[in-house]
Amino acid sequence: MVDEDNENDAVGDGGRGASSPQPRHSRRLSDKILIAFHHACDQSDYEVAEQLLRILEMMLTRRPVSPDTNRRRNMESLVAAHERLWHLRHPDSPER
Numbered sequence: 001m002v003d004e005d006n007e008n009d010a011v012g013d014g015g016r017g018a019s020s021p022q023p024r025h026s027r028r029l030s031d032k033i034l035i036a037f038h039h040a041c042d043q044s045d046y047e048v049a050e051q052l053l054r055i056l057e058m059m060l061t062r063r064p065v066s067p068d069t070n071r072r073r074n075m076e077s078l079v080a081a082h083e084r085l086w087h088l089r090h091p092d093s094p095e096r
Helices: 027-041 047-063 071-089
Strands: none
Touching: 027 047, 027 071, 047 071
16 A cells, blocks of 8 residues: 555655655644544444544544643544534434
8 A cells, every 4th residue: 555645764865865864744643533433424424433533533632732822723634523423323413
């Protein structure tokens, strides 16, 4: 599987090997989990989506090691993910 964030193992050097390697992954782990959540929803695998959402919630609600300027946006994404999963599990709900 090819990581979309890192098409080459040695970023920016054309695969020749750099003397000062750059970070391999540009997205945060929480972003990748959110992407996996949406992928599970797209595949109608709601049990996996729910587990990923629990992990994401645990990550976003624990005490931050450093101040996170995106905390509000992260929490809004978490709420939106919960809403998506609820609507997928309750498609006949009049709340749409």
